[in-house]
Amino acid sequence: MNIFSLMMSYPFMMRAVVVGVLVSLCAALLGVCLVLRKLSMIGDGLSHVGFGALAIASAFGLSPLEITIPIVIAAAFLLLRLTENSKIKGDSAIAIISTGALALGVIIISVSQKGNTDLNNYLFGSILAMSDGDMVLSIVLSAIVLILFILFYNKIFAVTFDEAFARATGTNTGFFNVLIAILTAVVIVVGMRMMGAMLISSLIIFPAITSMRLFKTFKPVIISSAVLSVICFLIGITISYVYATPTGASIVAVNIAALLLSLLIGKIIKR
Numbered sequence: 642m643n644i645f646s647l648m649m650s651y652p653f654m655m656r657a658v659v660v661g662v663l664v665s666l667c668a669a670l671l672g673v674c675l676v677l678r679k680l681s682m683i684g685d686g687l688s689h690v691g692f693g694a695l696a697i698a699s700a701f702g703l704s705p706l707e708i709t710i711p712i713v714i715a716a717a718f719l720l721l722r723l724t725e726n727s728k729i730k731g732d733s734a735i736a737i738i739s740t741g742a743l744a745l746g747v748i749i750i751s752v753s754q755k756g757n758t759d760l761n762n763y764l765f766g767s768i769l770a771m772s773d774g775d776m777v778l779s780i781v782l783s784a785i786v787l788i789l790f791i792l793f794y795n796k797i798f799a800v801t802f803d804e805a806f807a808r809a810t811g812t813n814t815g816f817f818n819v820l821i822a823i824l825t826a827v828v829i830v831v832g833m834r835m836m837g838a839m840l841i842s843s844l845i846i847f848p849a850i851t852s853m854r855l856f857k858t859f860k861p862v863i864i865s866s867a868v869l870s871v872i873c874f875l876i877g878i879t880i881s882y883v884y885a886t887p888t889g890a891s892i893v894a895v896n897i898a899a900l901l902l903s904l905l906i907g908k909i910i911k912r
Contacts, residue, residue: 645875648882656776657768657835657888661874663783664832665844669870670790671825672845673852673863674801681849683720683822684842686739687829690716692838693742693749694830695763700753706778709830716742717822743838766837766889768878779831786824797821798859840889844870847896854903873899 648654675681691713698708716738723734746763761767771779790797799807800817808814825845833841852865877892884891 644883645879648879653768653771654878654882656771656773658875658878660771660776660779660783660831661835661878661892662871663780663787664828664835665848665870665874666867667783667786667790667824667828668832668841668844669848669866670787670863671821671828672849672870673859673866674797674821675825675845676849676853677801681842681846682735683717684825684829684845686720686735687713687716687826688833688838688841689739689746690742691830691833691841692763693746695833695838696746696749696753699763700749705834706775706830709833710782710827713826713830714823717826718819721818721822746838762837763833764837764839765887766833766835766840768835768881768888771834775834782827782831786827789820789824793817793820802859836889836892840893843893843896844874847893847900848873851896851900851903854900854907869899870896 649658672681672684675684691709694709694712695705697703697712698705720734720738723738750763796807796812796817797820799810799812800814800821804814804818828845829841832844836844848866848870849862851869852862856862856865873895874892877895878888880886880895881888881891
């Protein structure tokens with residue numbers, strides 16, 4: 642607690658913790674839906690698109706979040722259309738868009754002479770990149786994501802488990818598919834400044850998979866995933882502060898440790 646109190650005395654750490662907790666919570670809730678629907682790689686694809694958008698904003702001196710959010714939301718729509726209506730299905734569509742956006746981002750940064758520092762910050766994150774304005778915008782967007790998820794919880798649950806049945810009962814499944822994609826895009830963009838394009842999707846995948854090893858019904862998995870994600874984030878950022886390790890990588894390492902621990906617990910319970 643003394644270490645955490647000292648860590649919170651620095652403004653940049655306080656901003657990182659506030660935004661990180663909110664992003665971890667949102668990512669965990671959406672992650673359960675995406676993993677169950679086998680769409681978890683959409684998060685990875687959108688993060689690469691976000692990297693390309695950040696590179697464009699940086700090259701032209703524009704506001705990163707204000708430029709990146711609409712571009713990533715548009716990419717989420719495009720991915721949905723490609724996976725549903727195109728001859729290019731699933732992982733192939735995601736791979737085409739994500740690798741193309743990543744390559745575009747690297748080219749733009751190289752041509753604009755922003756250097757390796759900016760490239761590393763965008764790819765792997767930097768807690769120093771979060772300004773007061775970014776923090777306020779991130780809090781507002783995260784609150785909107787949480788409110789919408791709670792408000793439409795029952796519909797999201799129905800679409801996640803049986804889309805055909807939900808459609809038969811009159812649920813507008815197209816709308817809720819788009820809503821999930823938009824919320825995922827917003828969470829990825831908000832968290833990417835700190836976690837980086839290469840690591841942000843881990844906040845979506847790891848807590849959900851770990852919780853599914855421990856619980857078998859939707860609501861306990863949702864709650865467990867949210868709590869686990871926040872705890873892993875706080876432990877990871879504390880380790881980063883104490884040992885001067887990269888923040889995003891430290892958080893991912895803690896999530897991996899939690900997953901391995903859940904596998905061990907599962908084996909012990911079976912025995």
